[in-house]
Amino acid sequence: MTRQTGSSRGPSVxxxxxxxxxxxxWLREAVRGVLAQDYAGACDVVVVADGVDxxxxxxxxxxxxxxxxxxxxxxxxxxxxxxxIAACGSDLVAFCDDDDVWLxxxxxAQVAAMDAGAWFASCGIEVEYGGRVVxxxxxxxxxxxxxxxxxRMVMVHSSTFLFRRGVIWVDESxxxxxxxxxxxxxxxxxxxxxxxxxxxxxxxxxxxSHYASRWSDRIAGLEWMLARHPELTGDSRxxxxxxxxxxxxxxxxxxxxxxxxxxxxxxxxxxxEPRALLALAVAAGLLPASAVLSLLHQRGRGI
Numbered sequence: 001m002t003r004q005t006g007s008s009r010g011p012s013v014x015x016x017x018x019x020x021x022x023x024x025x026w027l028r029e030a031v032r033g034v035l036a037q038d039y040a041g042a043c044d045v046v047v048v049a050d051g052v053d054x055x056x057x058x059x060x061x062x063x064x065x066x067x068x069x070x071x072x073x074x075x076x077x078x079x080x081x082x083x084x085i086a087a088c089g090s091d092l093v094a095f096c097d098d099d100d101v102w103l104x105x106x107x108x109a110q111v112a113a114m115d116a117g118a119w120f121a122s123c124g125i126e127v128e129y130g131g132r133v134v135x136x137x138x139x140x141x142x143x144x145x146x147x148x149x150x151x152r153m154v155m156v157h158s159s160t161f162l163f164r165r166g167v168i169w170v171d172e173s174x175x176x177x178x179x180x181x182x183x184x185x186x187x188x189x190x191x192x193x194x195x196x197x198x199x200x201x202x203x204x205x206x207x208x209s210h211y212a213s214r215w216s217d218r219i220a221g222l223e224w225m226l227a228r229h230p231e232l233t234g235d236s237r238x239x240x241x242x243x244x245x246x247x248x249x250x251x252x253x254x255x256x257x258x259x260x261x262x263x264x265x266x267x268x269x270x271x272x273e274p275r276a277l278l279a280l281a282v283a284a285g286l287l288p289a290s291a292v293l294s295l296l297h298q299r300g301r302g303i
Contacts, residue, residue: 012089013041013091014085014088016046017031019057026099030098030100030101039107047068076176078172085165093163095158095159096159100205109123119191122157122196122197123201124200129300130297133203134300136154137198138153138156139198140196143156143196146235148182152302158184161181170184171183186229215250218249240269243263243276244274245275247276247280248289251280
């Protein structure tokens with residue numbers, strides 16, 4: 001169903017929300033955040049049920065003006081996102097994760113940011129974890145491919161994505177669905193810098209992610225990114241960050257030798273990269289990986 005807000009000024013937007021069906025209250029809040037936008041154009045909300053019966057999700061969003069579809073492509077988040085994109089007949093497509101919430105003015109600000117000719121936009125976020133809310137902003141109105149190589153830029157988050165329909169699709173080969181959002185943003189930025197409405201316009205909840213502790217998938221996803229985007233190894237800071245993440249993931253799985261190897265590569269790329277030391281501490285049993293992540297998340301940061 002298409003919801004009209006105000007007049008039909010501005011490009012139409014199709015909003016894709018993917019869900020696994022186990023977060024009904026958060027899903028309803030995510031939908032309401034979209035429906036509450038003050039955007040003047042048409043807004044069509046598509047909820048894609050991935051790995052769960054459509055009827056279950058329909059019950060969860062009963063009474064809300066949305067379409068609920070099954071994932072018709074490869075199982076997992078990338079296929080679900082592409083199912084949603086294909087179902088949209090709008091000018092633009094936006095994503096919102098089922099545990100995140102758009103804040104007032106998000107769509108209006110992003111469409112305005114795209115007026116300079118961008119076809120992909122992001123915005124700042126608020127990270128909510130353990131009762132704390134930490135704003136994360138890019139510090140720029142445009143995000144380049146070089147920016148996304150040097151840093152993952154957590155504020156360039158999937159729930160902030162707004163892009164022209166038909167120009168780009170999610171890569172369904174992403175192992176375990178890992179890093180499909182970083183890959184999508186990086187591919188977009190290689191074409192043209194990403195417009196950024198740089199104030200917190202999405203609340204991102206950490207702690208309930210489907211991928212929170214799937215370390216093997218994280219390793220596969222990072223190796224996939226290194227193979228897919230070889231320029232990641234050409235920037236010493238960016239390479240050290242990825243190598244340090246690999247070291248930490250192996251350490252969390254108690255693979256000490258692999259953790260040590262990646263820690264050595266981390267220091268070779270950038271001696272001041274702290275992830276190497278954290279990985280070795282976890283590998284030695286001095287710190288649990290969960291405690292490190294919890295401390296970082298409280299500061300609005302990840303490993």
